[in-house]
Amino acid sequence: MARAHSPRRLWLTTIAAWTVALIIFFPVLWMILTSFKTEASAVAMPPEFLGADWTLENYVEVWGRSDYPRFFWNSVVIAVGSTLLGLLIAIPAAWSMAFVPGKRTKDLLMWMLSTKMMPAVAVMVPIYLLFLQFGLLDTRIGLVLVLMLMNLPIIIWMLYTYFKEIPGEILEAARMDGASLWNEIVYVLTPMAIPGIASTMLLNIILAWNEAFWTITLTTTKAAPLSAFIASFSAPQGLFYAKLSAASAMAIMPILILGWFSQKQLVRGLTFGAVK
Amino acid sequence: MTTTLRALLGATAIVAFAGTAMAETTITVATVNNGDMVRMQGLMDDFNAKHPDIKVEWVTLEENVLRQNVTTDIATGGGQYDVITIGTYEVPIWGKQGWLASLNDLPAEYDVDDLLPAIRGGLTVDGNLYASPFYGESSMVMYRKDLMEAAGLTMPDAPTWADIEKAAAAMTNKEAEIYGVCLRGKAGWGENMAFLTAMSNSFGARWFDEAWNPQFDSPEWKATLEFYLNLMNNYGPPGASNNGFNENLTLFNQGKCGMWIDATVAASFVTGKDSTVADKVGFALAPDNGLGKRGNWLWAWSLAIPASSQKQDAAKTFINWATNKDYLALVASKEGWANVPPGTRSSLYANEEYAKVPFAKMTIDSINSADPNAPTVQPVPYVGVQFVAIPEFQGLGTTVGEIFSAALAGQKTADEALAEAQAAVTDEMTATGYIK
Numbered sequence: 001m002a003r004a005h006s007p008r009r010l011w012l013t014t015i016a017a018w019t020v021a022l023i024i025f026f027p028v029l030w031m032i033l034t035s036f037k038t039e040a041s042a043v044a045m046p047p048e049f050l051g052a053d054w055t056l057e058n059y060v061e062v063w064g065r066s067d068y069p070r071f072f073w074n075s076v077v078i079a080v081g082s083t084l085l086g087l088l089i090a091i092p093a094a095w096s097m098a099f100v101p102g103k104r105t106k107d108l109l110m111w112m113l114s115t116k117m118m119p120a121v122a123v124m125v126p127i128y129l130l131f132l133q134f135g136l137l138d139t140r141i142g143l144v145l146v147l148m149l150m151n152l153p154i155i156i157w158m159l160y161t162y163f164k165e166i167p168g169e170i171l172e173a174a175r176m177d178g179a180s181l182w183n184e185i186v187y188v189l190t191p192m193a194i195p196g197i198a199s200t201m202l203l204n205i206i207l208a209w210n211e212a213f214w215t216i217t218l219t220t221t222k223a224a225p226l227s228a229f230i231a232s233f234s235a236p237q238g239l240f241y242a243k244l245s246a247a248s249a250m251a252i253m254p255i256l257i258l259g260w261f262s263q264k265q266l267v268r269g270l271t272f273g274a275v276k
Numbered sequence: 277m278t279t280t281l282r283a284l285l286g287a288t289a290i291v292a293f294a295g296t297a298m299a300e301t302t303i304t305v306a307t308v309n310n311g312d313m314v315r316m317q318g319l320m321d322d323f324n325a326k327h328p329d330i331k332v333e334w335v336t337l338e339e340n341v342l343r344q345n346v347t348t349d350i351a352t353g354g355g356q357y358d359v360i361t362i363g364t365y366e367v368p369i370w371g372k373q374g375w376l377a378s379l380n381d382l383p384a385e386y387d388v389d390d391l392l393p394a395i396r397g398g399l400t401v402d403g404n405l406y407a408s409p410f411y412g413e414s415s416m417v418m419y420r421k422d423l424m425e426a427a428g429l430t431m432p433d434a435p436t437w438a439d440i441e442k443a444a445a446a447m448t449n450k451e452a453e454i455y456g457v458c459l460r461g462k463a464g465w466g467e468n469m470a471f472l473t474a475m476s477n478s479f480g481a482r483w484f485d486e487a488w489n490p491q492f493d494s495p496e497w498k499a500t501l502e503f504y505l506n507l508m509n510n511y512g513p514p515g516a517s518n519n520g521f522n523e524n525l526t527l528f529n530q531g532k533c534g535m536w537i538d539a540t541v542a543a544s545f546v547t548g549k550d551s552t553v554a555d556k557v558g559f560a561l562a563p564d565n566g567l568g569k570r571g572n573w574l575w576a577w578s579l580a581i582p583a584s585s586q587k588q589d590a591a592k593t594f595i596n597w598a599t600n601k602d603y604l605a606l607v608a609s610k611e612g613w614a615n616v617p618p619g620t621r622s623s624l625y626a627n628e629e630y631a632k633v634p635f636a637k638m639t640i641d642s643i644n645s646a647d648p649n650a651p652t653v654q655p656v657p658y659v660g661v662q663f664v665a666i667p668e669f670q671g672l673g674t675t676v677g678e679i680f681s682a683a684l685a686g687q688k689t690a691d692e693a694l695a696e697a698q699a700a701v702t703d704e705m706t707a708t709g710y711i712k
Contacts, residue, residue, distance in 0.1 A: 039522070039526070039550075040526045040529065040530065040550070043522055043523050043526050044526070065314060124348065125348065125351075125352065128348055128349075128352050128354065129352055132352060132353075132354050137354060137356055138356065216337070216341055216345070217344070217345060217348065220304050220306070220333075220335045220356050220357065221304055221333040221334070221335055224335070228335075228337070231337050231338045231341050232309055232335075232336035232337060232338075233309060234309060234338035234339070235308070235309045235310055240522065241522075
């Protein structure tokens with residue numbers, strides 16, 4: 001305890017933490033700075049910082065050339081929709097795996113996780129054909145389904161880990177008091193697991209928001225989210241870094257703000273069960 | 277009463293018929309993000325007024341993403357796109373595969389014979405026009421007239437590579453951060469390899485002989501690469517192996533390049549409002565070595581209809597509007613002649629107003645001096661000036677581009693780079709069955 005409070009150690013760990021945080025955040029910071037530069041300033045060598053030409057022109061042009069609100073709304077619907085649908089399936093699944101595990105539950109969990117190891121492009125053609133067959137191409141419901149399926153293993157795993165920490169006796173007590181399975185999950189388990197469910201939800205909204213393979217491949221005009229919005233600012237003559245940075249900043253800003261305000265829940269969810 | 281009733285019924289029938297005839301067809305146009313395409317989107321009022329029955333929706337994507345999405349869509353018969361923007365590289369490949377609808381039956385007002393022969397040739401497969409050019413470009417020399425004058429030199433309209441080297445040496449002043457020549461060095465099949473492949477044509481080199489054997493071990497390629505490396509190492513800007521179109525454009529506009537050999541489309545940028553040297557720029561044809569081929573490329577962004585589109589008639593109506601002579605006049609009337617999409621039609625270059633644009637003549641001369649069907653001094657089995665129109669070229673071009681970019685960065689010699697390129701391309705061509 002005494003070592004943990006030593007000022008020297010505190011300073012060192014603080015500096016180390018800030019250094020690591022800055023290194024991780026630097027690309028985002030540089031992107032935001034670049035979005036306020038002219039194109040010439042954005043590619044200047046050596047890189048310009050204080051002496052750069054600052055401008056808001058990139059944002060004006062990006063806003064003027066694209067229907068940002070439509071892309072934004074599609075992103076919201078797809079990210080939130082796929083997460084809610086995923087939770088609807090994952091909560092009962094994680095409950096059964098955590099409280100009434102079978103002989104093969106662990107194998108099942110591992111198998112589910114292994115589907116995440118497959119590169120998405122490997123199933124592109126079958127999924128595209130299925131979407132074509134069912135009229136799901138360029139629809140928000142199609143993207144909600146595919147992103148839900150992509151993230152479902154993570155949602156189940158996170159909830160499973162969380163549910164495992166809840167004493168089974170509490171659920172047993174509810175059962176003895178005559179609670180049905182539905183009531184047990186809805187009125188006993190879910191309220192106790194709200195912090196875990198919230199962090200799972202937040203993480204999956206972020207994952208779905210940032211997904212760029214399926215959202216670009218399976219959409220054209222109506223359901224295209226912000227990932228497609230960013231892609232539209234890459235030009236054949238090369239990358240116009242300032243405009244691309246402005247488009248990227250506009251695309252990530254909502255999720256960055258959401259992440260900022262919910263960082264407590266996120267950290268709690270991600271580190272849950274790590275230290276016992 | 278009966279007459280009134282009949283009149284009402286008749287009117288209703290006419291309205292119903294008109295309603296059916298005016299039923300809106302929505303077409304999806306997939307495009308890349310470039311100035312001319314963005315300008316077209318701003319002029320859609322004209323199309324909407326002329327064709328109120330056709331609604332156009334736009335999808336703008338990055339070039340490679342567009343290629344991947346359209347390929348998937350065509351291969352699976354998805355019909356997601358009705359009009360696509362396509363480069364000269366894909367047209368011969370996709371046309372042969374039967375992935376594109378023929379545009380031979382566009383209306384007479386389209387005037388297919390007005391298309392520039394070189395551009396039309398690159399978009400035609402077995403006599404079928406598979407794409408309609410929206411804008412075309414070649415490459416040329418853009419140079420600083422003031423620096424040339426100060427050095428006591430005059431740039432010929434059709435310089436040789438020796439002229440370029442001499443001018444580069446005379447204009448270089450590294451202390452003042454002025455470099456004689458800026459060329460592409462960034463790795464990529466559409467970056468340094470577009471330049472180097474076109475340059476190699478003027479040195480008598482070629483990617484493959486008629487039996488698809490790679491030719492990087494030839495003396496012609498050695499001469500090409502050594503000349504390029506010497507030129508860039510002695511007179512080029514520092515860090516040139518990272519420079520692509522945009523980086524060189526910035527350097528030139530800042531007054532740091534004596535010469536820049538790149539796309540003709542850059543002419544409007546170096547003489548535009550963002551350039552500090554706008555009134556000091558001269559133009560010349562891409563250099564040669566007296567072998568009959570110049571080091572310029574040929575490219576066109578064109579509009580095509582995927583064979584999977586269910587709305588081909590409406591798509592053809594749109595293509596006819598977007599690429600015929602009236603569209604050029606429309607752009608000129610709204611945005612001025614300098615902003616008209618260049619490089620597609622002979623009539624544009626016969627127009628007296630357009631002839632006043634400073635780079636118009638050199639652009640058309642550059643385009644006319646490229647021949648995608650006979651790009652090299654020696655015979656080759658492929659089509660394409662700065663690319664080889666086979667599906668494998670993107671990968672091959674990028675691999676070789678990385679090797680040559682590393683040579684420019686000083687990580688390997690010209691001989692090592694060429695040997696490595698020869699080995700890599702031979703492996704791939706053997707694996708894909710071109711070399712038996």
